[in-house]
Amino acid sequence: MSDSIIQLENVGVYYRGGRQRGAKASSAPWALRGLTLDIRRGEKLGVVGRNGCGKSTLLRLLANIISPDEGSIRYDRPDLHVQLLALGVGFEGHLSGAENAILSGLFMGKSKRHMESRLREIQEFSGLGDAFHKQVNTYSSGMNARLGFSIGLQTDPDIFLIDEVLGVGDKAFLEKSKAALRERFQANTTVVLISHDARTISEVCDRAVWMNAGRILAEGDPTHVCETYETGIASSRRAL
Numbered sequence: 001m002s003d004s005i006i007q008l009e010n011v012g013v014y015y016r017g018g019r020q021r022g023a024k025a026s027s028a029p030w031a032l033r034g035l036t037l038d039i040r041r042g043e044k045l046g047v048v049g050r051n052g053c054g055k056s057t058l059l060r061l062l063a064n065i066i067s068p069d070e071g072s073i074r075y076d077r078p079d080l081h082v083q084l085l086a087l088g089v090g091f092e093g094h095l096s097g098a099e100n101a102i103l104s105g106l107f108m109g110k111s112k113r114h115m116e117s118r119l120r121e122i123q124e125f126s127g128l129g130d131a132f133h134k135q136v137n138t139y140s141s142g143m144n145a146r147l148g149f150s151i152g153l154q155t156d157p158d159i160f161l162i163d164e165v166l167g168v169g170d171k172a173f174l175e176k177s178k179a180a181l182r183e184r185f186q187a188n189t190t191v192v193l194i195s196h197d198a199r200t201i202s203e204v205c206d207r208a209v210w211m212n213a214g215r216i217l218a219e220g221d222p223t224h225v226c227e228t229y230e231t232g233i234a235s236s237r238r239a240l
């Protein structure tokens with residue numbers, strides 16, 4: 001059995017009516033192009049890259065929210081439980097944090113009873129206090145991130161996709177979240193983590209990819225990839 005959980009082969013994604021930030025009007029509006037990547041079972045994969053390079057598009061693709069316009073994506077099983085954690089995605093604003101936790105669990109194939117039994121842990125980990133029982137549309141972005149991450153810890157996803165939300169919480173929550181990602185998931189859950197913070201990627205991930213203009217520029221040891229990325233950014237700034 002392959003140790004890949006998702007395989008992307010020469011994938012391209014095209015947003016109709018859009019084009020890459022900074023691209024000339026004549027250039028093709030591909031958000032991803034020629035992207036080949038194996039997501040390995042149980043790995044913690046970090047994704048770095050400048051704004052608009054295609055990181056969120058990659059996560060939407062992995063979450064099966066969008067389909068490739070070219071190339072192929074192959075899932076190890078058709079019933080993989082994929083949890084996407086991104087700001088502004090996935091919560092019903094008029095429902096409370098607790099109600100959203102139950103709803104998210106139901107989407108992930110958990111029973112209502114199972115999620116009810118986890119509510120206390122979700123509330124405690126989130127640090128939301130009484131706000132856990134208030135409508136989510138009254139939450140700050142940091143509170144949203146706390147709720148989403150805390151729910152993700154209790155829904156046992158096969159793949160946990162985290163789009164930059166860890167940086168939104170405060171430092172204490174960031175440290176707690178990093179520890180949870182390292183200790184709670186270990187080999188069971190595959191994590192794909194987007195972060196602009198190289199330290200977070202180095203501390204949590206066992207592999208990283210650097211994306212640029214919809215393609216993968218470098219892949220390997222997270223500390224090395226982050227250093228290469230930061231050196232690349234610094235030299236492109238100097239060239240301006």
Ligand SMILES: Nc1ncnc2c1ncn2[C@@H]1O[C@H](COP(=O)(O)OP(=O)(O)OP(=O)(O)O)[C@@H](O)[C@H]1O
Pocket residue numbers: 015016017018019020021030031049050051052053054055056057058
């Ligand atoms: N819904 C959309 N319609 C049109 N173009 C889009 C859409 N979403 C993203 N794009 C474009 O696709 C490219 C990749 O966007 P994406 O959001 O994946 O980048 P990103 O690396 O996640 O950026 P950031 O770091 O700013 O979140 C960008 O050029 C963006 O402008």
